[in-house]
Amino acid sequence: MPCDEFLENVCHGYCKLSFDGMPSPVDAFKDVPQQAEKQLQIYDPFISAVNGGNGQPRCPGIKFTHAPSRAEEQGVGWLQPDVMGFSDDMKISEKSKSTASVEHMGYAEIFVEVKRSPDNDIFMDPPENVKHDEHLFILNPSSLSSKEELKIATEALGQNVAYAAEILARQHRRFLISMSMSGSRMRFLLWDRSGVLVTESFDLHEHPEILCKFLWWFSHSSYNARGYDLTVRMSVNEKEEKMFKDAMTKHVKEQLLLCTSKEDAMRLGRNEMQVAQYMARIEDDKKCLMEALRDHYQPGSVIAADVFHEAQDDEGKVKTQVERVLVSCPVTSPKSVASRGTRGYWTMFADGSVGFLKDTWRHAGEGFEQEGKTIWYLNEHNVQNVPNVVCHGDVKERRKDDKKPQTTVVHRYNNADWVCRGTAHRNDEDEIVDNNARRRKIKVRGRIHYRLVLDIAGYKLQYFSDSHELLHGTRDVLTAMIDAYSADKIHRGQSTTNIILYRRPGEERRIGYLIDWKFGCDVSHPPGDRLWRINGTWQFMSANVLDGDDTYRHVVEDDMEALLYIVLDCAARWSEQDEGINWLRTSFWFLGENVTMDGVSMGGSGKLMNKLNRKYTKDLKFTCQPLQDWLNAALDLNNPVGPAELGSYPPQWTLERLAKLWDDALAKPFDNMPDRIEHEIPGVEAQTQYRVSNVSVDSCVIKDQEDPRSREQGVATPVANGGKQREGEPDSGRGEERNRQGSASVDQPEASGSAAQDTMDFDAEKDTTNAVREKSDLRKRRASSLVDNERTKKTRNISPRVKASTSEKLSRTHQQSSEVGPSGQMLPPQLQASGSGMQVGPTEDVPLRRSSRSRRPPQRLTTVNVPALAARRISSKRLFNKQ
Incomplete structure (x- = not known):
């Protein structure tokens, strides 16, 4: 995107802003080298120039700073931006090294990712003799002369994405603006929930006025113009x-x-x-x-x-x-x-x-x-x-x-x-080369x-207490599916995260509720009525849905099969078994198995194999006999042992037959309850993230969303009147006294008798996946069971308190x-x-700069x-x- 178009169309109020009083842009960044051996030789003079060492800041009210290089953990996912801009009215509490990285990003107004040379630029602007729609803009091999440079650029791309994802998750925003700096060349980026806009690059020595005017606008713009959700x-x-x-x-x-x-x-x-x-x-x-x-x-x-x-x-x-x-x-x-x-x-x-x-x-x-x-x-x-x-x-x-x-x-x-819209491909030597003959469909x-x-608000199905509650809660969901089908609706997105257990007032057990109906549709919906071929969570989708046939129409029998896999997955993970569980490491493969052919992801072969000969479930031996009987009967009802015909189901696979099978299992005695066990499966985490997939028919690109895990926020204290107050806006330091009373440092001990401070704790929930893999495969972070060094170590090998009870609270209508x-x-x-x-x-035009991350129950x-x-x-x- 041209820089002038970005400033005029994206930066709200830029065209009407007066630049009177703005420091002269002449030689504003003269001390920033065109390239350097180390990144700090780039961002140190840049920070000095922006903050105004001569007493004339180029972005009044925003202080740019370089935070510590990384946290105690190593890896791409633990890095933080080279430069971040914070509002002067925010004071970031000094934290331990283990909490410094992502915490500050919850308060950042803007960030700048710096690379030491233009050769490390993630993007390549089209030459004058090349049409834009034939040019490959991202990770162009023409501008990356070696595999090492490609690796560096790929990692830089992943870092930018990871930083933007973290800030957007921690702040209530409509969009976020950042900058990418390669040597003395600069780009603007705008991130929102549909993607990212990237401008053409410009040199800070040749056109310093572009950045100077942007920073002046950013300083004087409203919170709404900066992308906050007010x-x-x-x-x-x-x-x-x-x-x-x-x-x-x-x-x-x-x-x-x-x-x-x-x-x-x-x-x-x-x-x-x-x-x-x-x-x-x-x-x-x-x-x-x-x-x-x-x-x-x-x-x-x-x-x-x-x-x-x-x-x-x-x-x-x-x-x-x-x-x-x-x-x-x-x-x-x-x-x-x-x-x-x-x-x-x-x-x-x-x-x-x-x-x-x-x-x-x-x-x-x-x-x-x-x-x-x-x-x-x-x-x-x-x-x-x-x-x-x-x-x-x-x-x-x-x-x-x-x-x-x-x-x-x-x-x-x-x-x-x-x-x-240009593309690239790998040649016989496994090198990435341009392929201008093929244009991308963006x-x-x-x-x-x-x-x-x-x-209502309850807990996810995966926190069931025992096999009895697992079968009862999922039977409740089947009731919802039956009623919805009678009302001409199907869900099309069942997963363990879309079923919650909720205790109604006055009742003794928790009820399973089917939530998240965003993919819900009419029973008679036509094939291809959505822009995706696949809806829902990959592990639990039926073999027919995963087959890759774009003309297949999702039916209620697919939802029934998804519910079967949900019970199987939960039981295999958390119900007591007679036999060893080492085989489960490979057994879980058949739920999440997928392959990519001609750019289209598909799966289901493992599920078809299990229908054929029960290869992956025949060794499951649960100590709860009703659960074992239910599983065997449900698998046989779905498809008797033998070949399965793709695109159809056996005539006995009906809602009524499945409901009777379920009721028969629940009528049996459930002995030796509770039977929940936290299995330690080699190579399989107890809280393995679920892959939620939408495969685009147009772009043939699979987008992954993993089940979010715990992240907690850091603590910041507003400093009253510490920064510039914009005309017509209330004092952003109004909450100083409140935050001083209600906030605590992560290093402080937890107070007894009151809720513990929900602070960012790196050691408590470590990321076990990198933010970037080769081929730009960004992965999200996952929690673990460790805790902060300054706190007592806690274990996570016990199941949730989920007993049913009789509440004195009367039912409400x-x-x-x-x-x-x-x-x-x-x-x-x-x-x-x-x-x-x-x-x-009254709505106050002051943003909430931070947002808590989720935690585990x-x-x-x-x-x-x-x-x-x-x-x-x-x-x-x-x-x-x-x-």
Whole structure:
């Protein structure tokens, strides 16, 4: 992209900005060498020039700095940008070496990646005699004369992507601007959830005015122009925060059945023996509650997010209502840039009840329905075991009366004449060479920021307590599938992360709920009704879906097979077995197996082989006999031992037959419960990330999204009046006192009796995958069980506290009007209640600079086997009474 077009079209307000008072750009970067032996010889003079050693900073209010080179861990995934810009009103607490790397990126306004020579540039601008649409712009072999240079450039590309992904995950943003510097040559980059825009390069010696004007604009631009999402802000009401903490505490205790007092023991125990058992657990459960609460609440970091809900007034007119919900720590965090960028939170309603907020970037364009509308349709058709929609809608730019939703920027330039579409291939000598005869089909699809609030919040299926709950929870999901099928809907995206276990008030066991209906569609949908050939999580998709046939139409039988693989995967990982488990290392291959042919990824051969002769499941011997019987019967029902015909299913593979098989298994006695075990499988992590794949038919490129794991945020303290205050904007140091009271350093000991500070902890959750592999294969980071050197070492070999119990809380009904359509539904009382601290407050144009990363749920052994209860139909008309 030409630099002038980037500045004029992307940098909002640039054309109207006055540059009076800007220091002269002449010789602004004269001390920056064209190339150097070491990178510090580039960024040291650059930082000095930008910060203004002569007292005239070129970006007032933003201080550029070089952070420590790397954390204690080695590898590409642990590096940080060479140069980052921080607002003057933010003071980054000094942390230990192990926490310095990614923590600071949660507060960065902008970053600069520096390479010592133009030869290491990731990109290559097209020569004057070459057309843009025939030119290879990224990792062009013509500009990389050796494999070593290609390796360096590939690593640099991965580093830039990793930095952008980390900042976008930690900050609530619409987009992020960064710079790439190779010697004295500079480029601007804009990152959002649809991709990245990259400008042509310019030399700081020949055209210093380009960078000088950009920095001046960046300094004087609004937070909105810098890409922040101003619909999320800190909650400044201490009463709200206390209400939030109390609500999360109560909900965690209900869901995990924790006993933290004598009163709890008397309430939970059915007899004297059980009361005594509960009494003996009080101290341990207090510690478990503290750990569990950290997953959803961080002191001083309760934030308010606006949900823009379309509702009909008394006159039948559709109006947008802005509803304010409170959240703190996400249970899921995005790990990539060009993705939905989904965050998930437990949220508190006005009456103190707890629900779930999904913050995501949905696909724009025709044919992409809002997920909330699909779920609302299911609610209106009384589909069991599907959460109720409280409110939902596209996020507006800034204000209630703003009709324009937040959308991505990059996709708008799909058809620009400067887009480079050249390709490359490997020759017989395994060298990458240009292939200008073949042009890439670039399909950067636009996304719209979207929020959805559901009425329940629970734990993922993978945290089931025993085989009984595993089968019962998945049977509940089958009930949801049957009801949805009767309502002419199928899910098309089952996975262990799309099934949650939730204890309804007043019931003894947790119910399995089927969530995440973004791929949901009509049963009679035509083949190819989406832009992808494959939807869902690769490990659990049926062999027919994975076969690679673009004309195949996803049917309910595929969802049934996916549910079979979900139970198989969970049982193999966490249920007790009679035989050794060393063979599981290769057995898991058949779920995730895939190959690439002609640029198209496909799989399913391992699953077909297992249908043929049970090669990968015949040695599974579970100690729970009902589970073993269910598995054998379900595999035979799906396909009796023998060849499987692709594209079809045996006539007996029906919802009714599968439901009866499930009920027969649940009717059997489940002895020796609980039977959950954390298997130590050679080469297979207990929390192996799931590969969520969308294969594009047009580009034939597979995009991976891995199940997010724990990341916690660092601590920063605003310095009141420490930086320049823009005209018309409130003082960004307003929260100093609040943060001083609610924040703690990662090196401080955890306070007893209160929730521990949710801080960034590198040693606690180490990345085990690199951010970059050869061939630009960016992978996300994964958590491990180690903890910070200054803290007590904890183990992760016990299962979650998931006992079923009877709650004293009465069932509530959700008041909804079935006469109003999905987009015109009136809001339930929990968002209409007054006097509860949940009313819409004034929108402040100050960004929330940081965002917590997700953590893993607490883990404990269950000790009581509770008899199974039949799933009850949950009404879609539920009222949240004000408590």
